[in-house]
Amino acid sequence: MVVGAGLGGCTLAYRLSCRGLRVLIVERGDFLCVPDRQPGDPIGIYHKSALAITNVIGGPTKFYGAAMYRFRDNDFLATEHEAGESPSWPIRYSDLEPYYCEAERVYRVHGSAEGDPTEPTHSITFPYPPLPHAPLVSKFVGSLRDTGTCVSDMPRALDYGPNGKCVLCPTCDAYYCRLDAKMDAETAALRPALSSGHVQLLTRAQCRRVLTSDNGQKATGALIERNGNQHTVHADVVAICAGVGPSARLLLESRSSRHPLGLGNSTQCVGRYYGGHTTGMIFPLLSLTTKLPGMHTKTFSINTYYNGAPGWPYPLGVIQAAGQIPFWEGEVVPWWKKWPARFVGERSIYCFYMTEALPTRESGFELSGNQIIGMRPPVQNTNTFKKLRLLAIDLFKRAGYRVVAPDHRSLWHTIGTVRFGRDPESSVLDPNCKVHDIDQLYVVDASVLPSAGAVNTGLTIAALALRVGDSIARVKFTGAN
Numbered sequence: 001m002v003v004g005a006g007l008g009g010c011t012l013a014y015r016l017s018c019r020g021l022r023v024l025i026v027e028r029g030d031f032l033c034v035p036d037r038q039p040g041d042p043i044g045i046y047h048k049s050a051l052a053i054t055n056v057i058g059g060p061t062k063f064y065g066a067a068m069y070r071f072r073d074n075d076f077l078a079t080e081h082e083a084g085e086s087p088s089w090p091i092r093y094s095d096l097e098p099y100y101c102e103a104e105r106v107y108r109v110h111g112s113a114e115g116d117p118t119e120p121t122h123s124i125t126f127p128y129p130p131l132p133h134a135p136l137v138s139k140f141v142g143s144l145r146d147t148g149t150c151v152s153d154m155p156r157a158l159d160y161g162p163n164g165k166c167v168l169c170p171t172c173d174a175y176y177c178r179l180d181a182k183m184d185a186e187t188a189a190l191r192p193a194l195s196s197g198h199v200q201l202l203t204r205a206q207c208r209r210v211l212t213s214d215n216g217q218k219a220t221g222a223l224i225e226r227n228g229n230q231h232t233v234h235a236d237v238v239a240i241c242a243g244v245g246p247s248a249r250l251l252l253e254s255r256s257s258r259h260p261l262g263l264g265n266s267t268q269c270v271g272r273y274y275g276g277h278t279t280g281m282i283f284p285l286l287s288l289t290t291k292l293p294g295m296h297t298k299t300f301s302i303n304t305y306y307n308g309a310p311g312w313p314y315p316l317g318v319i320q321a322a323g324q325i326p327f328w329e330g331e332v333v334p335w336w337k338k339w340p341a342r343f344v345g346e347r348s349i350y351c352f353y354m355t356e357a358l359p360t361r362e363s364g365f366e367l368s369g370n371q372i373i374g375m376r377p378p379v380q381n382t383n384t385f386k387k388l389r390l391l392a393i394d395l396f397k398r399a400g401y402r403v404v405a406p407d408h409r410s411l412w413h414t415i416g417t418v419r420f421g422r423d424p425e426s427s428v429l430d431p432n433c434k435v436h437d438i439d440q441l442y443v444v445d446a447s448v449l450p451s452a453g454a455v456n457t458g459l460t461i462a463a464l465a466l467r468v469g470d471s472i473a474r475v476k477f478t479g480a481n
């Protein structure tokens with residue numbers, strides 16, 4: 001049984017189905033209903049609360065930017081940052097490398113290992129070539145390169161190319177694709193899984209608790225609520241893929257006399273080690289007068305500051321193109337800033353810049369008794385983030401652009417709360433993502449990541465899910481862990 005049809009859950013179900021195992025997916029949400037496209041309508045549908053839409057088949061990937069990056073070698077190692085240490089992973093890049101190759105194939109990732117000094121080794125080249133830049137983006141990238149800035153192609157998961165459905169429209173990042181051309185968890189993984197005949201999907205079914213054997217040593221199924229009724233479902237293996245927050249919550253809410261603190265929580269690590277990316281936006285203006293035409297802008301990134309910069313010994317992060325998102329319509333922009341935000345947004349090829357926010361034992365659930373009453377944020381690398389902003393301003397200015405760089409930050413691509421590790425004292429899961437002290441119970445989604453690096457986390461979640469699928473199949477068929 002797989003709980004949650006998001007990125008981790010759909011990819012795991014896909015892999016298990018390929019291995020010939022029968023899978024039931026229970027998902028609390030349903031397929032997203034969108035209005036039919038009328039002539040002249042844009043392809044993408046924007047939802048100003050896309051960040052809040054998680055309970056749909058495919059999870060937030062129905063709106064994601066499809067930037068599918070491999071973590072860099074150093075992201076798997078303990079790394080010193082300005083505000084503390086980013087922890088070591090229980091596995092290394094080389095352990096995940098074959099699964100990155102497979103995840104890139106499943107999600108049809110377009111990219112190139114050339115021209116990015118931080119790109120780790122690939123045993124197989126990207127399955128598809130990088131996306132072409134729109135003419136204005138090409139000119140913009142050219143002027144950055146002319147001043148010595150190293151600009152690389154962004155790896156993207158789209159059904160683009162001969163016979164592909166994607167037309168590289170302007171409404172992609174943070175939009176729902178009505179051509180079904182975005183390779184999200186549903187289109188890329190769930191559909192082939194369902195078509196295998198091995199996978200059943202139960203929608204509007206919320207998992208309330210995971211059940212264990214009388215001695216508490218193994219998972220035996222789950223209690224599912226659907227249409228107001230509760231049902232017990234038995235399963236040989238339960239994999240929780242409910243995302244950062246809900247997966248940890250489910251473990252806590254499954255407490256029993258054998259596990260009074262919650263499943264996997266004997267060392268009280270569930271709900272802790274919450275991390276992510278501190279993210280800002282920067283606007284290099286291409287024009288002060290006219291609006292830019294609609295175009296697909298999300299094709300490049302600048303990763304040269306990933307591991308530091310001259311005079312800055314700590315990892316800084318990335319600068320990457322955003323799509324043409326009407327972010328000013330969102331709730332985070334107050335009404336009095338909407339007009340200037342729109343003015344600047346419509347005249348620039350704007351970018352995100354992201355720095356790692358560090359997980360600690362204190363970051364994550366704030367509890368009052370058994371109640372989760374809040375979320376303590378990860379530790380920000382404040383000066384590093386400021387430094388990255390200054391470097392980004394400088395490189396766009398050197399290329400000849402006026403720059404607007406609001407001093408605003410958000411936490412994106414969150415990770416942690418059910419991290420995997422070698423030591424049960426400081427982790428919930430073993431290196432195969434099985435709960436340390438309970439058999440047949442796995443977790444695989446963003447919550448298992450011990451750290452977020454500074455590139456988007458999606459491909460790593462997918463690669464881990466493929467690896468966990470193989471681990472479950474191995475235990476099932478050979479009995480060997």
Ligand SMILES: Cc1cc2nc3c(=O)[nH]c(=O)nc-3n(C[C@H](O)[C@H](O)[C@H](O)COP(=O)(O)OP(=O)(O)OC[C@H]3O[C@@H](n4cnc5c(N)ncnc54)[C@H](O)[C@@H]3O)c2cc1C
Nearest residue numbers: 004006007008028055059065066067207243445446456458
């Ligand atoms: C606008 C936007 C853009 C993004 N762009 C990118 C990008 O370009 N690249 C990238 O790598 N990442 C991106 N992300 C982040 C990425 O989408 C998430 O990191 C990823 O989806 C997390 O995957 P997951 O498996 O942890 O959980 P999710 O994908 O969130 O899936 C969890 C699923 O579990 C279900 N669920 C929860 N609780 C229960 C329960 N009790 N019972 C049954 N079902 C349950 C939920 O409804 C959901 O479907 C973006 C996110 C947003 C919102």
Ligand code: SF4
Nearest residue numbers: 166169172177181182
């Ligand atoms: S760019 Fe391609 S995948 Fe993205 S919304 Fe447009 S058609 Fe869909």
